Amino acid sequence: MAARGSTTNGRLLVVLSVVAAALSSLSLAASSAPPRSQEPREALEAVRAGYYLAADARLRSLADLDASLYTHLYYYAIPVHPVRRTLLLPADPAQVRLLATFCRTVKAKNPAVKTLLSVGTVGGAAAAAGSRSDPAFAAMAADPASRAAFVDATVALARENSFDGLDVAWRFPASAVEMAEFGFLVAEWRATVSPGFLLTATVYFSNHVFDAPFAGVDYPSEAIVRNLDWVNVMAFGLRPVSANVTAFDAPLYDRASHYSASYGVVSWLDAGVPASKVVMGLPLYGRSWFLRNKANNGVGAPAVAVGPKQRGSNTTGAMSYAEVQGLASASTSRAVITAYDNASVASYVSVGDVWVAFDGVAVVAEKLAFAAHRGLLGYFLWPVNYDDDNLTVSRRASQAWTQSKSSPDLRNITGARQAQAPVQLPPALQSPAPIAPTSASFSWLSWRTLDVRLHLGALTLVCYQL
Template sequence: MAAKPSTGNARLLVVISVVAVTLSSLSLAVAASLEAVRAGYYLAADARLRPLAELDASLYTHLYYYALAVHPARRTLLLPAEPGQVRLLATFSRTVKAKNRGVKTVLSVGTAGGGAAAAAGSGSDPAENGFDGIDVAWRFPASAVEMAEFGFLVAEWRAAVPPGFLLTATVYFSNHVFDAPFAGVDYPSDSVARNLDWVNVMAFGLRPASANVTAFDAPLYDRASHYSASYGVVSWLDAGVPASKVVMGLPLYGRSWFLRNKANNGVGAPAVSSGPKQRGSNATGAMSYAEVQWLAATRTSSAVITAYDNASVATYVSAGDVWVAFDGVAVVAEKLAFAAHCGLLGYFLWPVNYDDANLTVSRRASQAWTQSKSSPDLRNITGARQTQAPVQLPPALQSPAPTAPTSASFSWRTLDVRLQLGALLLVFYQL
């Protein structure tokens, strides 16, 4: 009688069998070219604002789990320290696909310092959670060396993953990082175009929260500077990345200030400080879209002013001594018309947790994108080539979501091979 295999060998045989079967299936189903991307980032840390089960998955083609960190010393993926977030990670793809079988889920991976609590969960393998792709959320390479390492990283991951597995990156609003500590910090556009399915351009968060005057946080146009979504997006196209690999970001948060004088409430009005801390963003100077709407609705009508700026394609609301720049539905529609005019692959919303109870922005964005793509003239969009020299260079992106530090002490180039294999295996275990 044949000897009974050990438990370890039996498990290995099962894994090998699963991998072999899945690779065979993938070879027979090469992914077709994408027609459009209607994506959303779901912030795991803010799941309390909108449970994943309450999200209308039919409004998106791709949903991102944001984010897992990489331990800087061990170079392994860190599971969340909070048990609820661990469960969310384990069930993310299954929950989303139960509502929309056609939606793709992508795991966004960034860098982090990694405290003791976070490191405690690093022994678990997230490769069993059924994601269809991985996103490199390196925010942001800060030197020419780090940019080169970014290019090496995406090339190695492309070589490691099977056909049909998505590789994307969350990137700066421009292909050139204006405020980097060293000069000439440009993304490796050739590697990006060759190895990534697309880049998610964070065309928002362009004003620092510490500014002492009110300002638009994500204007489509700014004729006086390079501080605009249009300039950032077009810079990627001019760098040689095909429009079919560029996805434009739309913010679902607003940037807020306390006005110095309630009577002086326009763009550029003096401010005394960042706006009030909110439950949604959990930060001063930032409000979720839902909170912006609540602010406007709860103040007396005489104290609320909402304005749409045609030149910038941006909106603000002034409610008493609080001033907020945000993307309303009219701005969203105009931005998506611009994206369609440029031939971009699509858009993403950051983050979908911040939408209101009716998912107003998510619904309007989906409708506007469909309408813009089907329009014979793609509307009368102007300013796509905004090339004037800037009055001043824009500051670093300052989104209210958790940012990943860019430190020379941590090199993505030296990521452990287990992380690369983890990316490969993510596709194998569909729940």
């Protein structure tokens, strides 16, 4: 018994020594690391951004894109390898050329445009807008070594191909631990890049991930404010699609639930992310259904299935903006019904038994008026190669944003229609109190400290078991 006690004490001393050494090393790093500047980075110009889906380049060649309509263009996307936890670079020669020439092609038409390389979850426009988690990205971010290698690899790839910045499109961290690792990732990114190099994130429509498998999944707002130039809020694809009933995919308002663009944007502001770091997304795709009864064609009408698969977007239940317009204009024998819903700020078109919810130009104009009224940094279009031949939405968005920002009174804005959750949420889904970042409350090292302490938790369990 005495020998066993002596052995246990010896193990305990070894573990405690490891813990003490780790904490001592961490303290030394804290005292020796150069202090990060507490001064805010230079104010950014208003953002009129567009995502170009490389996988759908056939719908519109990059050379045919009018780069003058945007201030920032994203190459979307380079995924994480599902096994090796490294970047999965394109193998198709055409995709390789697109990546290599992306910046040169768009800057030939607009030298002022900034280009960003988006890394993360891939898929079609509608599929990527959903709330599915990305196991490969999560596995990479969970391991400090693979995360550090990922940071180095993304920065190197962006610089090799002349990009002005990087975007992390991890959709979506599905637990509190994954959110903490998201914070580590963006902090390590910021510590690696040089001043002036843009860092952004493509994020869920709300600061709280409602469809996550675990409760309490909130983005690390303080890390975002500290380390990212802005977040691109995906204010579309707001709820899982039911094959049984029609619904709006990206309404600005919804008094019956929190699934609205306005609620999502306000949640980010309430979480402490300043409006000057929030960019609101507008979809250039529509959701479609087959109606059960052609005469019953309103919102919430019974449906028999999601809509037809399109040759362009190549997805059942989804259409590009160009395909929506083509569906309506090509119909000669079937009645075409278009409607704009003022209460939710959303629109749809019904052609025979096909029903499509989409953002028309009137919806785009009012959404951008809301964004300007809230003081947001700007907007992004998802994706620009889904626009029609005349780039109708891209042009109207640019005009509407300029008009909304220049309006002295914004008298046509109805941005107060949904400023809070319309229903009382359970405690697990309620957002935490807003964070007021201060210069002394956070640094990149604090996230690294938390990273180490999470791993030291395992050592504590060992001590308990001895």
